[in-house]
Amino acid sequence: MELFGTLVLASIVLGLLFLIFGRDSSRYSKMPPGPTPLPFIGNMLQLDSRALYESFMKLKETYGTVMTVHLGTQRIVALVGFDAVHEALVQQADAFAGRAVSPLIMKLTGDFGLIQSNGERWKQMRRFSLSTMRDFGMGKRSIEKWIQEEAKHLTEEFRKTKGSPCEPTLFLSRAVSNVICSIVFGQRFDYQDENFVKLLTLVDENLHLFSKPISLLYNIFPALIKLIPGHFKKMLLNVNEIKQFTSAIIDKHKATLVSDSPRDFIDSFLIKMKQESDNPDTEFHFDNLHMTVLNLFTAGTDSTSTTLRYGLLILMKYPHIQEKVQKEIDSVIGQDRAPAMEDRRKMPYTDAVLHEIQRFIDFVPLNIFHMTTKDTIFRGYFIPAGTMVVPLLYSVLYDETKWATPHSFNPDHFLDDNGGFKLNPAFMAFSAGKRICAGEGLAKMELFLFFCSLLQNFSFRSKEDPENISLLPTSTTFVKSPQIYELMAIPR
Numbered sequence: 001m002e003l004f005g006t007l008v009l010a011s012i013v014l015g016l017l018f019l020i021f022g023r024d025s026s027r028y029s030k031m032p033p034g035p036t037p038l039p040f041i042g043n044m045l046q047l048d049s050r051a052l053y054e055s056f057m058k059l060k061e062t063y064g065t066v067m068t069v070h071l072g073t074q075r076i077v078a079l080v081g082f083d084a085v086h087e088a089l090v091q092q093a094d095a096f097a098g099r100a101v102s103p104l105i106m107k108l109t110g111d112f113g114l115i116q117s118n119g120e121r122w123k124q125m126r127r128f129s130l131s132t133m134r135d136f137g138m139g140k141r142s143i144e145k146w147i148q149e150e151a152k153h154l155t156e157e158f159r160k161t162k163g164s165p166c167e168p169t170l171f172l173s174r175a176v177s178n179v180i181c182s183i184v185f186g187q188r189f190d191y192q193d194e195n196f197v198k199l200l201t202l203v204d205e206n207l208h209l210f211s212k213p214i215s216l217l218y219n220i221f222p223a224l225i226k227l228i229p230g231h232f233k234k235m236l237l238n239v240n241e242i243k244q245f246t247s248a249i250i251d252k253h254k255a256t257l258v259s260d261s262p263r264d265f266i267d268s269f270l271i272k273m274k275q276e277s278d279n280p281d282t283e284f285h286f287d288n289l290h291m292t293v294l295n296l297f298t299a300g301t302d303s304t305s306t307t308l309r310y311g312l313l314i315l316m317k318y319p320h321i322q323e324k325v326q327k328e329i330d331s332v333i334g335q336d337r338a339p340a341m342e343d344r345r346k347m348p349y350t351d352a353v354l355h356e357i358q359r360f361i362d363f364v365p366l367n368i369f370h371m372t373t374k375d376t377i378f379r380g381y382f383i384p385a386g387t388m389v390v391p392l393l394y395s396v397l398y399d400e401t402k403w404a405t406p407h408s409f410n411p412d413h414f415l416d417d418n419g420g421f422k423l424n425p426a427f428m429a430f431s432a433g434k435r436i437c438a439g440e441g442l443a444k445m446e447l448f449l450f451f452c453s454l455l456q457n458f459s460f461r462s463k464e465d466p467e468n469i470s471l472l473p474t475s476t477t478f479v480k481s482p483q484i485y486e487l488m489a490i491p492r
């Protein structure tokens with residue numbers, strides 16, 4: 001009887017295995033190698049959901065730089081190291097330009113907008129967003145002036161602390177967010193504006209919730225969204241509150257729109273909606289407007305402000321680097337005028353420190369997941385259309401063949417023998433190829449101008465001994481943030 005029971009169980013398991021993995025086996029047999037998956041859970045036992053990128057690095061030792069891994073029943077292809085990521089995103093750009101939309105995102109926001117869309121919708125949203133952001137100053141003098149003005153507000157705010165310890169998150173996010181608000185909403189918000197502060201808190205909270213291992217589990221086993229809904233409900237509540245805020249602003253724009261004189265991104269989108277109102281297939285409709293605005297606002301706020309916050313922590317840990325940057329600021333800019341973009345080429349050390357901050361903090365270690373747009377042959381392997389692809393940015397920014405000391409903070413990574421600035425092609429903090437960050441130019445300008453203004457006006461110190469400052473990130477499933485810390489902004 002016992003033998004019979006075992007046989008029945010074995011055949012059920014084998015049957016399930018065949019059902020799940022046997023179908024289409026010839027189609028998948030030429031996919032890149034990877035660990036053998038278990039039914040339902042795939043390779044979850046080999047993956048650490050709190051530091052997925054480290055698990056991929058370990059698996060690379062056995063399976064190489066292009067591998068197939070199963071997150072539950074979902075097949076994904078992970079690309080490890082500069083060569084593989086560059087080859088896919090740049091040399092086979094079209095094939096790897098799709099976006100994998102996770103079940104969690106699908107339930108929270110759908111596939112509207114720019115970040116999470118594909119095909120014609122993505123092409124139209126990307127083209128329109130880039131050209132409209134340029135119209136409203138991205139990469140130009142006008143936005144430079146706006147950032148300089150905002151930097152003044154930021155330094156005034158720090159000055160009010162009179163050198164006493166403060167937690168810098170909101171200081172930085174309000175300033176950074178006001179830059180994208182100027183382009184998208186045509187206005188900046190007062191730092192004391194309660195709605196604005198609430199909005200930033202919600203955006204920040206959702207990013208943290210999204211980076212928790214439970215969010216990854218939701219994506220792998222979507223049934224969990226119903227079974228353990230608490231975490232999901234909190235995120236949805238936040239998304240809805242954020243949407244209410246942006247909806248109110250869009251409504252105000254609609255009521256005051258002058259068709260031949262757009263004031264900002266929203267006006268331009270509303271005008272385009274009018275122009276295309278007879279086209280039944282138009283992508284210029286309210287859902288795409290709403291989500292693109294939300295995409296620009298969220299992507300444009302947390303990434304840059306977290307980079308500044310992490311950067312200040314790093315400089316408190318390495319005061320000699322902070323002093324060297326300040327010396328360069330003093331000699332090139334001085335104390336009597338605001339930093340300007342044309343100063344950058346005369347400031348190779350500061351430029352190197354900023355690049356090294358972005359490399360070292362590795363803000364999006366797994367990148368935002370991509371997807372193949374068509375059946376693809378990559379390095380002799382077959383990758384079917386619609387396969388989720390993880391171009392591991394951590395493995396590029398920490399590639400031991402590309403950086404002298406990848407695990408230490410070392411501005412020399414971006415300096416030549418004469419102290420001049422030297423770019424490294426493995427600097428892919430903004431990713432590469434067709435999906436490369438749409439706000440790269442804006443982010444670089446903000447980082448330079450805010451960072452220089454802060455260090456021109458203050459020295460940043462910690463209550464702790466620099467030796468004891470930890471640079472370890474708090475969470476690493478999606479984005480890396482520094483531990484919560486306090487700083488003292490000592491006027492210079």
Ligand code: HEM
Nearest residue numbers: 114115299300303304307364368430431435437438439443
């Ligand atoms: C330090 C700051 C920033 C970093 C490190 C960063 C990084 C990234 C990365 C890694 C991606 C994914 C690229 C890919 O899928 O291959 C991305 C996408 C994107 N970023 Fe940024 N970003 C930053 C700032 C900004 C800013 C200021 C904006 C605002 C305009 C922005 C808007 C976007 C958008 C809209 C996308 C989606 C592009 C698409 O799917 O076509 N980012 N960013």
